[in-house]
Amino acid sequence: xxxxxxxxxxxxxxxxxxxxxxxxxxxxxxxxxxxxxxxxxxxxxxxxxxxxxxxxxxxxxxxxxxxxxxxxxxxxxxxxxxxxxxxxxxxxxxxxxxxxxxxxxxxxxxxxxxxxxxxxxxxxxxxxxxxxxxxxxxxxxxxxxxxxxxxxxxxxxxxxxxxxxxxxxxxxxxxxxxxxxxxxxxxxxxxxxxxxxxxxxxxxxxxxxxxxxxxxxxxxxxxxxxxxxxxxxxxxxxxxxxxxxxxxxxxxxxxxxxxxxxxxxxxxxxxxxxxxxxxxxxxxxxxxxxxxxxxxxxxxxxxxxxxxxxxxxxxxxxxxxxxxxxxxxxxxxxxxxxxxxxxxxxxxxxxxxxxxxxxxxx
Amino acid sequence: xxxxxxxxxxxxxxxxxxxxxxxxxxxxxxxxxxxxxxxxxxxxxxxxxxxxxxxxxxxxxxxxxxxxxxxxxxxxxxxxxxxxxxxxxxxxxxxxxxxxxxxxxxxxxxxxxxxxxxxxxxxxxxxxxxxxxxxxxxxxxxxxxxxxxxxxxxxxxxxxxxxxxxxxxxxxxxxxxxxxxxxxxxxxxxxxxxxxxxxxxxxxxxxxxxxxxxxxxxxxxxxxxxxxxxxxxxxxxxxxxxxxxxxxxxxxxxxxxxxxxxxxxxxxxxxxxxxxxxxxxxxxxxxxxxxxxxxxxxxxxxxxxxxxxxxxxxxxxxxxxxxxxxxxxxxxxxxxxxxxxxxxxxxxxxxxxxxxxxxxxx
Numbered sequence: 001x002x003x004x005x006x007x008x009x010x011x012x013x014x015x016x017x018x019x020x021x022x023x024x025x026x027x028x029x030x031x032x033x034x035x036x037x038x039x040x041x042x043x044x045x046x047x048x049x050x051x052x053x054x055x056x057x058x059x060x061x062x063x064x065x066x067x068x069x070x071x072x073x074x075x076x077x078x079x080x081x082x083x084x085x086x087x088x089x090x091x092x093x094x095x096x097x098x099x100x101x102x103x104x105x106x107x108x109x110x111x112x113x114x115x116x117x118x119x120x121x122x123x124x125x126x127x128x129x130x131x132x133x134x135x136x137x138x139x140x141x142x143x144x145x146x147x148x149x150x151x152x153x154x155x156x157x158x159x160x161x162x163x164x165x166x167x168x169x170x171x172x173x174x175x176x177x178x179x180x181x182x183x184x185x186x187x188x189x190x191x192x193x194x195x196x197x198x199x200x201x202x203x204x205x206x207x208x209x210x211x212x213x214x215x216x217x218x219x220x221x222x223x224x225x226x227x228x229x230x231x232x233x234x235x236x237x238x239x240x241x242x243x244x245x246x247x248x249x250x251x252x253x254x255x256x257x258x259x260x261x262x263x264x265x266x267x268x269x270x271x272x273x274x275x276x277x278x279x280x281x282x283x284x285x286x287x288x289x290x291x292x293x294x295x296x297x298x299x300x301x302x303x304x305x306x307x308x309x310x311x312x313x314x315x316x317x318x319x320x321x322x323x324x325x326x327x328x329x330x331x332x333x334x335x336x337x338x339x340x341x342x343x344x345x346x347x348x349x350x351x352x353x354x355x356x357x358x359x360x361x362x
Numbered sequence: 363x364x365x366x367x368x369x370x371x372x373x374x375x376x377x378x379x380x381x382x383x384x385x386x387x388x389x390x391x392x393x394x395x396x397x398x399x400x401x402x403x404x405x406x407x408x409x410x411x412x413x414x415x416x417x418x419x420x421x422x423x424x425x426x427x428x429x430x431x432x433x434x435x436x437x438x439x440x441x442x443x444x445x446x447x448x449x450x451x452x453x454x455x456x457x458x459x460x461x462x463x464x465x466x467x468x469x470x471x472x473x474x475x476x477x478x479x480x481x482x483x484x485x486x487x488x489x490x491x492x493x494x495x496x497x498x499x500x501x502x503x504x505x506x507x508x509x510x511x512x513x514x515x516x517x518x519x520x521x522x523x524x525x526x527x528x529x530x531x532x533x534x535x536x537x538x539x540x541x542x543x544x545x546x547x548x549x550x551x552x553x554x555x556x557x558x559x560x561x562x563x564x565x566x567x568x569x570x571x572x573x574x575x576x577x578x579x580x581x582x583x584x585x586x587x588x589x590x591x592x593x594x595x596x597x598x599x600x601x602x603x604x605x606x607x608x609x610x611x612x613x614x615x616x617x618x619x620x621x622x623x624x625x626x627x628x629x630x631x632x633x634x635x636x637x638x639x640x641x642x643x644x645x646x647x648x649x650x651x652x653x654x655x656x657x658x659x660x661x662x663x664x665x666x667x668x669x670x671x672x673x674x675x676x677x678x679x680x681x682x683x684x685x686x687x688x689x690x691x692x693x694x695x696x697x698x699x700x701x702x703x704x705x706x707x708x709x710x711x712x713x714x715x716x717x718x719x720x721x722x723x724x
Contacts, residue, residue, distance in 0.1 A: 115587045123588040124604040126681055218580030219686035224679055225477045226485040238491040242481075298671045308667035309660045312674020317586055319488055320682060324581035 016191040020069070020076055021178040023266045027066045028174040034058035035168060038096070039159050045152065056096055063093050066174075068262035072199045073192065078179040085174075088167045095158055098151035101289075106144040108290050112317055113137050113310070127313055132306030136314065139297055139307060192267060199263040200340050203256040207333055209249050215326035222246075223323030224316060239295065243319075247288045250326065254281035260340070273336045280328045287321035294318060378553040382431070382438055383540040385628045389428045390536040396420035397530060400458070401521050407514065418458055425455050428536075430624035434561045435554065440541040447536075450529045457520055460513035463651075468506040470652050474679055475499050475672070489675055494668030498676065501659055501669060554629060561625040562702050565618040569695055571611050577688035584608075585685030586678060601657065605681075609650045612688065616643035622702070635698045642690045649683035656680060 014022070037055030067089040070082045116125040117133035127133050158164060214222050227246040257278045264270055298311035376384075399417030429451040432444045478487040479495035489495050520526060576584050589608040619640045626632055660673035 115583075118587070119604075125587045125589065125601075126585070126605060126678070127601055128589075128604045129600040218689060219682065221477075221682075223488070224675070224682070225474075225480070225487045227487065227490075239487075239489055242486040242490040243488060298667070303667050305660070305665050305667050305670035308671040309674040309677075312671040312676075313586075313678045314674075315671075316488070316675045316678030316682075320581065320583075320586070320678070327580060 014189060016076065016189055017178075017180050019189060019192060019266060020073055021180065024066060024069060024178050025175050027062045027069070028171045030058060031062040031066065031171045032168065032175065034062060035171075042099075042152070042155050042159060053100075056100060060093065060096055060100075063089050063096070064258065065262050065265070066171075067093065068259045069266060072259055072263045073195050073266070075195065076180055078181060081179045085170060088163070088170065092164070092167060095155055099148055099155060102144055102148040102151060104286060105290050105293060106141065106148070108286060109140050109144070109293060109314065109318070110137060112290075112321075113140065113314055116313060116317060117310075127310060130306070130310060132304065132308075132310035135304060135307040136297075136310035139300060139303065139311075140293070140314075143297055143300075144293065196263045196267060199256075199260045203253065203260045204337060204340070206249070206253040206256045207337070210253060210326075210329075212330050212333070215323070216330040218327060220323075222326060223319035223321075240292070243288070243291070247284075247322070250281065250284050250329075251288075254278070254285055257281055271336075271340065273332065274340065277329065277332050277336060280325055280332060284322055284325035284329070287318050287325060291315055291318035291322065376551060378438065378551055379540075379542050381551060381554060381628060382435055383542065386428060386431060386540050387537050389424045389431070390533045392420060393424040393428065393533045394530065394537065396424060397533075404461075404514070404517050404521060415462075418462060422455065422458055422462075425451050425458070426620065427624050427627070428533075429455065430621045431628060434621055434625040435557050435628070437557065438542055440543060443541045447532060450525070450532065454526070454529060457517055461510055461517060464506055464510040464513060466648060467652050467655060468503065468510070470648060471502050471506070471655060471676065471680070472499060474652075474683075475502065475676055478675060478679060479672075489672055492668070492672060494666065494670075494672035497666060497669040498659075498672035501662060501665065501673075502655070502676075505659055505662075506655065558625045558629065561618075561622045565615065565622045566699060566702070568611070568615040568618045569699065572615060572688075572691075574692050574695070577685070578692040580689055582685075584688060585681035585683075602654070605650070605653070609646075609684070612643065612646050612691075613650070616640070616647055619643055633698075633702065635694065636702065639691065639694050639698060642687055642694060646684055646687035646691070649680050649687060653677055653680035653684065 034055050038053070038059045039055075041053040041055045067086050070077060070086050070089075074082055113127075113133060113136060117127040117130055117137075118125045119128040211222075211228060214220055214226070220226070227242055228249075257274065261270070261274050261278055264274065294311050294315040298308050298315065303311075396417050400415070400421040401417075403415040403417045429448050432439060432448050432451075436444055475489075475495060475498060479489040479492055479499075480487045481490040573584075573590060576582055576588070582588070589604055590611075619636065623632070623636050623640055626636065656673050656677040660670050660677065665673075
């Protein structure tokens with residue numbers, strides 16, 4: 001993975017516009033370096049990806065950062081340009097993230113199944129030697145490989161599209177000049193502060209909506225029972241809708257945590273504990289997605305009861321991983337939250353801890 | 363539940379023999395009072411029990427205590443009498459405990475299923491509205507009702523047996539005179555101490571064999587994955603054998619905790635935290651048994667995949683309860699263990715905390 005140089009760390013006299021420009025220029029450069037490599041990687045594979053590829057990972061990394069910065073510091077950029085750029089970056093993100101996402105989900109689910117059905121004397125699982133385990137494994141493997149192959153075909157197709165070329169041109173222009181609004185160009189460095197503060201405030205507000213009182217007791221059953229209340233307007237409840245509603249606020253906080261991370265990176269003050277929190281929320285998201293895959297696979301017609309039984313265990317196991325990730329979040333967040341309130345501030349600005357209300361992120 | 367008066371609490375001049383005699387006499391009296399009530403309760407029910415009955419509970423309570431005391435203070439009693447009595451009490455315990463055991467298991471499993479498949483807006487479960495849930499519920503209910511009915515018939519049959527009458531006669535004699543060994547009759551009160559200490563030492567030794575390092579981390583996966591190592595001699599591993607081997611040391615500690623409780627009751631110094639620990643281990647045992655029932659039900663021929671899937675979730679849910687009980691034990695035990703070392707001592711004997719090696723209980 002290419003390391004993008006951190007901006008603004010050395011130059012305390014730089015203006016807000018200069019700091020944003022340097023950061024975006026560096027990220028756009030990373031985008032353009034990673035793009036041909038990612039295209040080559042995808043094009044060279046006849047079928048689905050078997051290993052995560054460095055080019056695609058670097059490209060996704062730059063796409064996420066540019067999109068996040070355009071969102072958080074929207075007030076500093078030419079509005080229609082920023083909006084269009086974000087839409088195109090989101091499109092590329094959704095396109096590129098799918099195939100590696102299926103790969104990770106496959107690794108997670110097959111790994112869980114192997115661990116649950118391990119029959120070696122050192123640490124066997126509760127499904128040791130179960131007849132349904134190899135069948136369930138084959139079913140999951142088949143369905144996830146199919147999904148990955150489809151995602152791969154879509155990427156292959158879109159990599160030749162005019163849309164991607166237009167986005168690459170957009171990034172090339174960004175390396176040359178960032179379309180800043182006039183007042184941002186010469187603004188003092190501190191003018192980045194309210195926007196960074198807003199991103200942190202949005203994360204804080206999102207985290208306050210989480211049922212941390214539920215998640216803080218181990219084995220409270222959150223992942224399996226007593227899930228969050230669901231808006232009555234949804235009509236008849238089914239399990240998928242219930243679980244999706246229960247997970248939604250956590251997925252939202254994951255996006256807010258990423259935006260907060262990328263905003264802090266702009267001022268060259270990354271917070272390692274926030275990266276850790278982001279990883280925990282990523283684990284939450286992946287376990288939640290894997291649980292859906294297991295539940296969906298169990299609805300495949302004509303499977304044997306033994307296969308379905310094993311998929312039930314795997315589904316519960318992944319919901320347990322969801323609960324474990326929430327518990328981990330509940331341990332990390334209370335330590336992190338107060339320190340974040342001050343992290344938006346540059347070293348010379350001790351009063352920068354005030355976090356404005358999160359209205360603009362709601 | 364009848365409250366059996368605690369012995370020895372008021373009379374500090376009583377000898378060891380007097381204390382043991384009084385305690386056993388009181389428990390044998392409780393046995394004889396509860397027996398006709400329990401027989402009446404069982405006989406008056408045409409089928410399986412629907413509610414736990416007070417008479418049977420009182421009878422079980424006395425049976426457990428007499429058996430435990432005869433075991434722990436074996437050196438004080440006439441050996442062949444004590445051995446025969448324990449065997450007969452164990453027989454009655456196994457006979458009587460089955461029906462209420464199935465009732466509790468039914469309550470636990472159907473309650474878990476109802477909670478997992480709850481579809482109300484306030485706290486739905488991960489199986490909300492799942493088509494397999496009512497089928498799995500009906501299957502579990504049918505199988506457990508059948509087991510309870512069978513257990514009931516066995517009890518009905520044995521309640522008229524000569525064996526039960528002989529045991530009742532044995533208890534009647536015990537109310538009159540406890541067959542103590544000569545040296546115990548006049549021994550000082552403190553001679554109970556080494557035996558109580560041995561019971562506490564056996565509990566401590568048993569708890570030391572538990573993988574508390576595994577259980578102390580929430581969501582370590584113990585209940586589902588990375589179960590304890592299984593002796594290689596067992597040959598081919600299947601899931602039932604793996605889970606049974608993983609649970610065995612915990613079930614053993616539950617028995618040791620009960621014996622320690624009953625031994626402390628003899629000297630009139632019950633330890634409430636030990637009662638709490640016993641309840642936690644009881645929860646562990648019941649969740650472990652319920653998990654086996656769910657796994658067995660999933661092997662019923664010709665069930666639908668949806669039913670099997672739901673039973674897989676229920677199985678994992680009960681193994682999660684097993685893990686939760688182990689975690690609770692891991693929180694309770696470290697606080698309790700040091701205080702137990704001194705609990706064998708009567709008030710006048712501050713040096714009584716020394717716990718002899720647990721060799722006789724191994």
